[in-house]
Amino acid sequence: MVSNSLPFYRRWSASQRQRIAFIVLIVIEILLLAFIGTRLIQVQAVEDYREVVGDQETIYFRNEIVGDPVLFAMVLLGMALPLVSGRLRHEMVLLVAVQAAIVGLTMFVLWPLMQVFIEGFKTEYGTESFSLVQFEKLFQPMVIRATRNTMIIGVISAFLSALVGTLVAYTLTLTDVPWKRWLRNLVVLPLVSPPFAVSFAIILLFGRRGVITYDLLGISKYNVYGPHGIVFVQLISSIPLVVLIVSAVFASMSRDLEEAAEDLGGRPLYVLRTVTFPLVTPAILTAALLSFIGSISDFGNPMLIGGGYQMLATQAYIQMVEIYDLQLGAALAMLLIIPSLLAFMLQHRITSRRSYVTVTGGARTGHIRRLPGWIKWPLFSLCVFLALFNVVLYGSIFVGAAVKTWGYDYTLTLRNVRGLLTSLPMLKNSLIVAVSAGLLGGLVSILLAWLLTRQKFPGRGALDFSATVMQAIPGTVVGIGYIIAYNAAPYFWTGTFFIIIIAYVFRRLPVGLRTGIAAQKQIDPSLEEASLDLGASRFYTFRRVTFPLLSRAFFAGVIYIFIRSMTDLSAAIFLNSGRTQLFSVRMFTVMKLSTASEAAAFAALLIVIILFALGLLGKVTGKSFVDLFRI
Amino acid sequence: MSEAFATASIILQDLSKHFGSVKAVDGVSLEVEAGTLVCLLGPSGCGKTTTLRMIGGFEEPTAGRILIGGDDVTNLPPYARPTAMVFQNYALFPHMSVYDNVAYGLRARRVPKSEIQEQVRMAIALMELEGQEKKSPPQLSGGQQQRVALARALVIHPKVLLFDEPLSNLDAKLRVRMRSEIRAVQRRLGITSVYVTHDQEEAFSIADRVALMNNGKLVQLGAPRELYSEPADRFVADFVGLSNIVPVEVVESDAGGATVRVFGQTIRSRRPPREPDGPVAIVLRPEALRIEKASESGVPVRVLTLAFTGPLARYTVAVDDGAQLTVDLPNPDPDHFFAEGTLASLQLPDQVPALLG
Numbered sequence: 004m005v006s007n008s009l010p011f012y013r014r015w016s017a018s019q020r021q022r023i024a025f026i027v028l029i030v031i032e033i034l035l036l037a038f039i040g041t042r043l044i045q046v047q048a049v050e051d052y053r054e055v056v057g058d059q060e061t062i063y064f065r066n067e068i069v070g071d072p073v074l075f076a077m078v079l080l081g082m083a084l085p086l087v088s089g090r091l092r093h094e095m096v097l098l099v100a101v102q103a104a105i106v107g108l109t110m111f112v113l114w115p116l117m118q119v120f121i122e123g124f125k126t127e128y129g130t131e132s133f134s135l136v137q138f139e140k141l142f143q144p145m146v147i148r149a150t151r152n153t154m155i156i157g158v159i160s161a162f163l164s165a166l167v168g169t170l171v172a173y174t175l176t177l178t179d180v181p182w183k184r185w186l187r188n189l190v191v192l193p194l195v196s197p198p199f200a201v202s203f204a205i206i207l208l209f210g211r212r213g214v215i216t217y218d219l220l221g222i223s224k225y226n227v228y229g230p231h232g233i234v235f236v237q238l239i240s241s242i243p244l245v246v247l248i249v250s251a252v253f254a255s256m257s258r259d260l261e262e263a264a265e266d267l268g269g270r271p272l273y274v275l276r277t278v279t280f281p282l283v284t285p286a287i288l289t290a291a292l293l294s295f296i297g298s299i300s301d302f303g304n305p306m307l308i309g310g311g312y313q314m315l316a317t318q319a320y321i322q323m324v325e326i327y328d329l330q331l332g333a334a335l336a337m338l339l340i341i342p343s344l345l346a347f348m349l350q351h352r353i354t355s356r357r358s359y360v361t362v363t364g365g366a367r368t369g370h371i372r373r374l375p376g377w378i379k380w381p382l383f384s385l386c387v388f389l390a391l392f393n394v395v396l397y398g399s400i401f402v403g404a405a406v407k408t409w410g411y412d413y414t415l416t417l418r419n420v421r422g423l424l425t426s427l428p429m430l431k432n433s434l435i436v437a438v439s440a441g442l443l444g445g446l447v448s449i450l451l452a453w454l455l456t457r458q459k460f461p462g463r464g465a466l467d468f469s470a471t472v473m474q475a476i477p478g479t480v481v482g483i484g485y486i487i488a489y490n491a492a493p494y495f496w497t498g499t500f501f502i503i504i505i506a507y508v509f510r511r512l513p514v515g516l517r518t519g520i521a522a523q524k525q526i527d528p529s530l531e532e533a534s535l536d537l538g539a540s541r542f543y544t545f546r547r548v549t550f551p552l553l554s555r556a557f558f559a560g561v562i563y564i565f566i567r568s569m570t571d572l573s574a575a576i577f578l579n580s581g582r583t584q585l586f587s588v589r590m591f592t593v594m595k596l597s598t599a600s601e602a603a604a605f606a607a608l609l610i611v612i613i614l615f616a617l618g619l620l621g622k623v624t625g626k627s628f629v630d631l632f633r634i
Numbered sequence: 635m636s637e638a639f640a641t642a643s644i645i646l647q648d649l650s651k652h653f654g655s656v657k658a659v660d661g662v663s664l665e666v667e668a669g670t671l672v673c674l675l676g677p678s679g680c681g682k683t684t685t686l687r688m689i690g691g692f693e694e695p696t697a698g699r700i701l702i703g704g705d706d707v708t709n710l711p712p713y714a715r716p717t718a719m720v721f722q723n724y725a726l727f728p729h730m731s732v733y734d735n736v737a738y739g740l741r742a743r744r745v746p747k748s749e750i751q752e753q754v755r756m757a758i759a760l761m762e763l764e765g766q767e768k769k770s771p772p773q774l775s776g777g778q779q780q781r782v783a784l785a786r787a788l789v790i791h792p793k794v795l796l797f798d799e800p801l802s803n804l805d806a807k808l809r810v811r812m813r814s815e816i817r818a819v820q821r822r823l824g825i826t827s828v829y830v831t832h833d834q835e836e837a838f839s840i841a842d843r844v845a846l847m848n849n850g851k852l853v854q855l856g857a858p859r860e861l862y863s864e865p866a867d868r869f870v871a872d873f874v875g876l877s878n879i880v881p882v883e884v885v886e887s888d889a890g891g892a893t894v895r896v897f898g899q900t901i902r903s904r905r906p907p908r909e910p911d912g913p914v915a916i917v918l919r920p921e922a923l924r925i926e927k928a929s930e931s932g933v934p935v936r937v938l939t940l941a942f943t944g945p946l947a948r949y950t951v952a953v954d955d956g957a958q959l960t961v962d963l964p965n966p967d968p969d970h971f972f973a974e975g976t977l978a979s980l981q982l983p984d985q986v987p988a989l990l991g
Contacts, residue, residue, distance in 0.1 A: 533725035535712035537739030
């Protein structure tokens, strides 16, 4: 009797085994949910009222639910929803992957964002009553001024950076000026530094004791602090992004279209207006909108160089961290989300419309235009100016770190480097956070990219939206949302490494996801099908086929998230605590409170670390940092 | 590898697949007997590939069941099915050597190492790939890649082999050679196979039976000979060969056949029309017609065009009532072509196997 010697489960048919495994999984999930439920929803006896009868005092208690029943309901729904699909019911690995993705995005994207809105309607922290009292506060002059200022800065920076960035992109992709490679790398340099390092360097150069204004030109009256300073800094930070996005389109634009237009009788300027420009408009708009979001949500630069100029992000920080008015902070965050989301949706509409630029093998792309000298050389000078400016900007940080007191005493010293030693614990914290966030984020991006491109299941569109919406959410709002959602019982997560890492993973997910999806689309789906067909499980297929083919995209995602986590300030400043203080936050404090030279040492060290990470990226994947930040 | 495989029959019961409102596959029922090769044939978009992908487990049927060897596999994921597919573009793993590609399925099943070596060696010998083991797939020619794909599928001893237009990336000559190789291996191992193609000639030359599909439905299932001589309808007649379909008048009809009248001539059909009351038509194969110098016998026609392809001369001729017919004359004599515009006499066959309608 052969069948008796087989283990009992071997005697079941494949479909019977599958059904039993499914039941086991569901039982495990129900137990898990029940456990989470007891943590998320707790009944607590609270004092209701007291009654004094004679000398006896009776205290009456009532039971109150504490915790997050709404979040629990959402998690429950997220676990149950995928069960609708027969396909997922029959493949448990997929089922668990989809469930995990839904629960993760619900807890760490949707819920914190919802909290910002809910909190903004509450009368006081910890109460359940809602009112519009915060909205009355929103009409106070400070808020109106901050909103107006934010929009003005956002629009001006977006417009100017789109204009300058497009001219630079055109010059460096389609004309025959010399040193294009070097110019391009130098122009996009600000991408790799912490954003607020730009303000800091500008102050070193143009501040009250700035090396250019004071030492070189002898001007002592010039004041760099204020809205013009913010716009200037935002321009330096946004132009690289515009250059990358628009260059990509210029480079892939087929020359045939313009030739066809010329052939049909179009004069050069007519062709430029009717063919060339319409082709790059979507890219320019996308770049402008991303600069807009970047400028209105930035927090570090206005704090450093704003000179008290009130913007929404800085006011939200002051309300929450310095005045402890969580509700007004949340309400200000809402004001910040609305234009960001509008810009995001507009950008989504523009880019999701049929792409004009088709990359085909045969088309002649990147054709060099011969321009008359009176156009070419001014454009070239603009690029050289930007490149040199960046060199001076970052040079000043390194020089500043090596001298005694910037602005007063330029003797060389190692004192500032020694000063860094006190910040080693923060550097360790930052590295722990950035490395973990990078690895986790890289893995989540690849898995989610695989789910979104390869699998069909109900709610895929919603999942896609939740995974990419963070792109439009200012870091300040992310920090505020996470504090409101997970500060209190039963979590107490604020200040832990866990919540900072999670925040970075989900905040940078959109870019990781885009890299992952682009790479996934390069891989023929039949490779994975062949593996499954040959009897390999989903895990085995992922490990042996999908992941090896995606490894470059994975490392690119890891390094991107690492760099962005090392340099982030706006989310970190809300989420870290004394024990988990991050290097970037420490550096920001030093910039505000200490001497310029001490702060310069911090910035220099951070830039060295980032350049090291980029070198590693180039070695592992053969990509340059320009590829990494291309959207 | 040379021993017969433990093979199994495939049964499709009322299989349907809807993509939104589009019925890609619509109620297909089909049985593939163990050890035979069935071709799914049809124009692009007819649902043949979707049907194959449902057998392999890559698409979830909207309705219906799939049984392999009597076991219901409808809801099983691909890796739990006893099938192996040869993909249109081969789907060889670009980051693995030929050897690792072939060994993949065995490694995924955690077969002992010594056994893997033995099995892979046999599969490589069977497909005549000795000496190529260390190469990576892009270094191989199209035909070699095709053999690796087949070796990789065979080495796991599947009960069912699935072919998704496996020859469409090869040039015409290699296509003919590879299809006879595939057929030889399939016969030798006696393995149940489903083969998808849109090429009628390929289907006829390789299959035991052909399942012709159109608009998601199975139109006719039968041996190539049956499809050719007894097409179920105009679509089949047209798809399995360039056909002249002409309406006829039934003179008499009984169980033993029918006599019909067309262009003033009478033709005998060996089978009666399926629906004697409806309109009846006859299929006049171009190769069954002849034209001769104008004479009293036959149907008077005018030659419209002549195309000389080498093995045959293809004429288009017009009958008096306006009908146009294609006539293929095999082994033509270039000195005696009928010039365009001349009058000729068309000879119809005395008998046809069956009628349409």
